[in-house]
Structure formats: C-alpha cells, structure tokens
Amino acid sequence: MKKGWGLRAYAVIYLAFLYAPILLLPLFAFNDAAIIAFPLSGFSTRWFEQLWTTQALHDALQNSLIIATVTAVLATTLGVCAARAGTLANFPGKSGALGFIMLPLVLPEIVIAVALLIVVRQVFDLELSNLTVIAAHTVICIPFSIAILNGAFQNLDPSFEEAAMDLGETRWGAFRLVILPLVFPGIVSSLLICFIISLDDFVIAQFLTGANPTMPVYIYGLTRFVDALPLIMALGTILVTISITLLVIAEYFRRRGVARAGLKDSGGFL
Amino acid sequence: MTYSPSAAPLIQLRDVHKHYGDYHALRGIDLEIKKGEFFSLLGPSGCGKTTLLRTIAGFEAPSSGSLTIDGRDMAGVAANHRPTNMVFQSYAIFPHLSVAENVGFGLRRDPRSKAEKARAVAESLEMVGLGGYGARAAHALSGGQRQRVALARALILKPKVLLLDEPLSALDKKMRETMQVELIKLQRNVGITFILVTHDQEEALIMSDRIAVMFEGNIAQMADPETMYRRPNSRRVAEFIGKMNLLPATAAMERNRIVVDVAGLGRGAIEPDQAPSGVQPGATTVGIRPETLSILFPGETTDRRLAAGTVDEVVYFGDMTYYDVRIPGVEQPLTISMKNLIGRPVLDVGAVTQVVWDERSLVVLSR
Numbered sequence: 001m002k003k004g005w006g007l008r009a010y011a012v013i014y015l016a017f018l019y020a021p022i023l024l025l026p027l028f029a030f031n032d033a034a035i036i037a038f039p040l041s042g043f044s045t046r047w048f049e050q051l052w053t054t055q056a057l058h059d060a061l062q063n064s065l066i067i068a069t070v071t072a073v074l075a076t077t078l079g080v081c082a083a084r085a086g087t088l089a090n091f092p093g094k095s096g097a098l099g100f101i102m103l104p105l106v107l108p109e110i111v112i113a114v115a116l117l118i119v120v121r122q123v124f125d126l127e128l129s130n131l132t133v134i135a136a137h138t139v140i141c142i143p144f145s146i147a148i149l150n151g152a153f154q155n156l157d158p159s160f161e162e163a164a165m166d167l168g169e170t171r172w173g174a175f176r177l178v179i180l181p182l183v184f185p186g187i188v189s190s191l192l193i194c195f196i197i198s199l200d201d202f203v204i205a206q207f208l209t210g211a212n213p214t215m216p217v218y219i220y221g222l223t224r225f226v227d228a229l230p231l232i233m234a235l236g237t238i239l240v241t242i243s244i245t246l247l248v249i250a251e252y253f254r255r256r257g258v259a260r261a262g263l264k265d266s267g268g269f270l
Numbered sequence: 271m272t273y274s275p276s277a278a279p280l281i282q283l284r285d286v287h288k289h290y291g292d293y294h295a296l297r298g299i300d301l302e303i304k305k306g307e308f309f310s311l312l313g314p315s316g317c318g319k320t321t322l323l324r325t326i327a328g329f330e331a332p333s334s335g336s337l338t339i340d341g342r343d344m345a346g347v348a349a350n351h352r353p354t355n356m357v358f359q360s361y362a363i364f365p366h367l368s369v370a371e372n373v374g375f376g377l378r379r380d381p382r383s384k385a386e387k388a389r390a391v392a393e394s395l396e397m398v399g400l401g402g403y404g405a406r407a408a409h410a411l412s413g414g415q416r417q418r419v420a421l422a423r424a425l426i427l428k429p430k431v432l433l434l435d436e437p438l439s440a441l442d443k444k445m446r447e448t449m450q451v452e453l454i455k456l457q458r459n460v461g462i463t464f465i466l467v468t469h470d471q472e473e474a475l476i477m478s479d480r481i482a483v484m485f486e487g488n489i490a491q492m493a494d495p496e497t498m499y500r501r502p503n504s505r506r507v508a509e510f511i512g513k514m515n516l517l518p519a520t521a522a523m524e525r526n527r528i529v530v531d532v533a534g535l536g537r538g539a540i541e542p543d544q545a546p547s548g549v550q551p552g553a554t555t556v557g558i559r560p561e562t563l564s565i566l567f568p569g570e571t572t573d574r575r576l577a578a579g580t581v582d583e584v585v586y587f588g589d590m591t592y593y594d595v596r597i598p599g600v601e602q603p604l605t606i607s608m609k610n611l612i613g614r615p616v617l618d619v620g621a622v623t624q625v626v627w628d629e630r631s632l633v634v635l636s637r
Contacts, residue, residue, distance in 0.1 A: 157362055159358040159359070159360050159362035160362050160364065162349070162356075162362070163356070163362035163364075164364075164375070165348070165349045166327060166329075166350070166354075166355055167350075167375050167376035167423065168378070170350060177375075178366075182365070
C-alpha cells in the first residue's frame with residue numbers, strides 16, 4: 001500500500017463534500033423536468049431559455065451588476081487609501097485604526113445588516129434603494145480590499161517613492177509612475193473580489209434593498225414557487241461559472257503583480 | 271587623495287539638529303564639503319549618518335540649523351528640486367521598467383528630443399560598464415548590475431552632489447572590492463562631489479578624500495584618511511577605525527617636550543602632533559597600531575626599544591599573522607601584526623619573545 005493514502009483519501013472526500021452539491025446545479029439545470037429528483041429525464045436547455053425571457057430577472061441582474069460595479073470601485077478606492085496609509089511611518093492609533101477597519105470581516109453579516117438598517121431608517125430616515133445597498137456592500141468589501149492591497153503595498157520597497165522624487169518627480173508623479181503600476185494587479189484583484197462579494201451577497205441586500213431586488217434576493221423570492229426550482233438551478237449554474245471565472249482572473253492578476261515586483265509568492269486566495 | 275577642490279564649499283551645514291519626538295538624531299552638525307570631494311560619513315548604526323545624508327537629499331527637514339548647497343539655502347526646497355541625486359541602499363530600481371527606462375526616469379521633464387535622451391541613456395549606461403543592457407528587464411539584474419543602474423540613473427541628471435547610502439553593503443566581498451575601485455574611478459572621471467554613508471571603516475579609508483566619524487548624532491572627528499588613522503582624536507575614534515592597542519600612561523612636560531611613560535613599555539618623548547586632542551600632565555591613555563609594533567625573531571637585531579613578553583594568542587591570516595603578546599605590568603595583551611616574510615616562523619602560544627616599539631608611533635588619547 002502506498003504511503004499517505006489515508007491523507008489522500010481524506011483530501012478527496014473533503015473536496016467532494018465541498019463541490020459535489022455545486023455539481024448538482026448544472027445537473028438539474030440541464031434536466032428536462034420541473035421536479036428536482038433522480039432519475040434524470042433528459043437533456044434540455046429550456047430553463048435557460050426561460051431565464052432569457054423573464055423580465056423581472058433581467059431587472060434584478062441589472063440591479064446587481066450596477067451595485068456590484070459601484071461597490072467594487074468605492075471599496076477599492078478606499079482600500080487603496082487605507083493600504084497606502086498602512087505603509088507610511090507609524091502614526092498615532094495606526095494599528096487600532098487598521099484593526100477596526102478589518103472588523104466587518106469577522107462580524108456576522110446579519111448583525112451588520114440590522115445595524116445598517118437602523119442607521120438608514122431610524123437615524124437618517126432614508127428610503128431603501130440601490131444606494132443603501134451600495135453603501136452597505138462597500139462597508140463589508142473594504143476589509144477584503146485592504147487585505148489584498150496591503151499585500152501589494154507592503155511588497156514595495158519603501159525607497160521606490162523617494163527614489164522617484166529624488167529623480168525629479170512630485171509626490172503624485174511618484175505615485176502615478178511607480179507605485180500605481182506596481183500595485184495595479186492588486187487593484188484589479190481587489191475590484192474583482194469586491195465585485196463578486198457584492199454580487200453574491202444575500203443577507204445585507206435582503207435587509208437594505210428597496211423596491212428593486214438584487215439577484216440573490218430575487219432568487220430567494222423564487223424559492224417560494226416549487227416549479228421555479230429548475231430556473232434557480234440554471235441561474236445558479238451561470239452565477240457559479242461567473243464567480244469562479246472572476247476569482248481565477250483576480251488570482252492571475254495578484255500573482256502577476258507579485259512576479260512583476262520580483263518577489264516570492266506568499267498567500268493569496270487561490 | 272589627488273583632488274583639487276575650489277575654495278568655496280559646495281555644501282555647508284550650520285548647527286543642524288534633528289529631533290524625532292524625544293530622540294535627538296543630529297546634535298549640532300557643522301560641516302563643509304568642497305566641490306569635487308569624495309566625502310564619507312562613517313559611524314556605527316544609529317549614529318545619525320543616514321539621517322544626515324537624507325537631510326542633504328531633502329527627505330528630512332532639519333529641526334534647526336541651516337543647509338546650503340552651492341550657495342543656495344535649501345530650507346523648504348523639496349528633494350525633487352535639489353541639485354542632489356541619491357543611490358539608495360536597496361538601489362530602488364523600479365522593477366516594472368526596463369534598464370533604459372530606469373536610467374531615463376529622471377529625464378521625463380527634460381526638453382530634449384527622444385533620440386537625444388536615448389543617447390544620454392546609452393552614454394550613462396556605457397559609463398557604468400552596462401553598455402547594451404538597456405533593453406533588459408530591471409528585475410532580472412544581479413546585485414552589482416542593479417547598483418550600476420542606480421548609479422547611471424542618478425548621474426544622468428548631472429547632479430552637483432551624488433549621495434550614496436551604504437551602496438556596497440548588499441554586495442559580496444569580491445564584488446564590493448571591485449565596486450570600490452570603480453566608484454573611485456567614476457568619481458574622478460565625472461568630477462561630481464560624492465557623499466558616501468558607510469559603517470565600514472576600511473571602505474571609508476580606501477575611498478574618501480575626507481571622512482567624518484559620527485557617534486550619537488555628533489561628528490567626533492573630521493579628517494583625511496591618513497590623519498584619521500594615524501592621529502585619531504579620541505579613544506572611541508581610534509577603536510572604531512582599525513585595531514588600536516590602548517595602554518595606560520603618564521604624561522609629563524620636560525624641557526618643552528612631551529614625555530610619556532607607557533605601562534609595560536617605557537618612557538619616550540613625542541611630538542605635539544602625536545597628541546591631537548592635547549595633553550595634560552598626569553595619567554592618560556596611549557594608542558599604538560598593531561602594525562607599528564613588531565616581534566624580534568631569532569637572529570634579528572634592532573636598535574629600537576624592546577619589551578619582553580609572552581605569546582598569548584596566534585591568528586594566522588596567510589599574508590599576516592596577528593599575535594597577542596602579554597607584557598608584564600600591562601593588563602591587556604598587545605596585538606601585533608607581522609608580515610609572514612620568508613624565513614620568518616609562526617610562533618607558538620607560550621613563546622617568550624621581544625616586542626619592538628617606537629615612540630614615534632604613539633598617539634596620546636586624552637579623551
């Protein structure tokens with residue numbers, strides 16, 4: 001018997017537990033039956049065709065894409081500022097401030113959602129809309145953005161900026177010509193991750209969404225109708241594909257950034 | 271040591287202080303550096319030498335005092351507007367740019383045409399021995415090559431002063447020695463004032479026209495390398511630069527001459543320049559360099575002064591042997607370096623021997 005077969009088997013079972021349920025999505029999405037049950041009855045793309053013609057779904061998708069795009073840009077911009085500040089010499093309360101910024105990463109989403117709902121409705125008395133969802137998503141995305149960008153910024157030689165200024169550039173010129181190109185892959189990576197987080201989020205959107213639901217909220221609404229289940233499967237298949245693709249692209253950019261700076265890779269998402 | 275600087279100082283610091291909170295990094299630096307000089311700031315880590323260099327570069331503002339470069343007050347002048355360029359300890363070669371783009375980085379605001387700039391870049395690379403390397407990716411260079419790129423990138427702007435922050439500390443010994451010689455040649459060719467920060471006393475002695483030794487934010491001594499080595503003005507400088515034997519002694523004035531009675535060796539009259547920090551009658555300390563002492567080998571004779579001793583330790587270096595010799599009446603053994611000449615044996619520990627000394631090599635260190 002080969003050495004280490006036990007660990008190998010464990011790894012296989014582990015991966016199966018993780019991914020087998022997801023594999024069920026495309027299985028039933030292409031199944032020609034309205035009931036989610038074995039045996040499968042035949043190949044069909046009719047659920048996808050039905051998705052194509054459902055106007056409410058298109059509205060939800062459009063909402064989600066707008067929210068995810070704006071969130072990604074906002075969270076990444078703020079993340080760049082925070083990560084940049086983190087590389088500067090120590091300032092009073094630096095570690096405390098960075099610690100608090102990372103806190104939403106470990107708080108239960110529902111706690112954040114309820115707290116934000118109270119702030120929006122009771123404190124500011126605002127109507128729920130895409131804007132409130134964007135604000136909330138930005139809050140939960142910032143820690144991820146900072147985690148990614150911190151890596152990119154901390155990999156930089158602190159002398160780069162001074163060297164550029166020594167060679168005649170202004171502080172902004174040094175940032176634009178040297179720092180930005182070197183952290184650019186990190187920025188792309190952060191944009192993509194934030195985009196996915198916002199796109200996938202259900203809990204916060206459920207609380208803070210206005211009259212127009214986001215995609216996950218819309219899907220949740222569908223689950224009340226038994227005959228809509230294959231539709232959800234088809235939609236899920238599409239979302240999983242998009243998520244994995246974006247994650248792979250994000251990781252590609254992160255690794256390229258590490259290689260460009262001529263450094264050894266440490267950590268990352270994939 | 272063949273520079274011929276013009277009379278007016280290029281760089282002038284007057285009573286420069288730098289505070290970081292409670293930490294007093296520079297404590298009243300007065301310094302004048304002449305045009306065309308190779309000047310070294312030498313000291314242990316934390317002595318303020320890098321802070322001083324960064325103050326000249328414009329990365330640190332002095333808490334008080336003044337700095338002028340070429341007659342112009344540098345207060346409020348940012349690094350990008352100073353006639354200085356710097357070679358960083360890490361070299362700070364931009365990894366996303368090619369070698370040529372790195373070297374040409376400072377020419378972005380230069381009004382010359384593209385072709386002229388490209389020629390300047392090529393010339394600059396040629397000057398540091400990297401002709402034809404322009405298209406290479408910067409992150410694929412070796413340590414020595416990165417340093418050359420950093421030099422070319424700084425010198426292409428024809429600065430009045432080139433600042434070098436421990437530029438050789440990241441290189442291995444062989445490469446360091448090669449680059450020391452190349453830097454000296456380069457400095458003579460371009461005629462630009464170089465200011466080098468280093469903690470390596472040997473490097474400072476080899477390369478500099480003048481050296482300032484710094485301790486705790488002060489300049490302890492400023493002199494040319496030979497004076498610095500032969501006539502240190504304090505025990506601390508003496509021990510920081512090379513190896514120095516320190517012996518207790520008594521000083522006295524006899525018929526207008528300074529006479530020192532050195533423990534274990536004996537009495538000798540010295541010249542005034544052998545006491546760079548002055549001399550007071552009474553107890554003092556005397557320094558002797560290991561190479562100015564010698565061991566009298568069997569069969570050799572001398573008319574110099576002798577002292578009997580016992581070999582305590584032998585360290586063989588190939589070309590040299592270092593002996594620690596214990597002399598009755600002296601607590602610390604004397605370190606003596608001897609060239610391993612033909613027919614000269616390497617003595618064993620415990621050998622009884624005679625130490626040859628000369629009062630002309632004594633230096634009185636009253637501080």
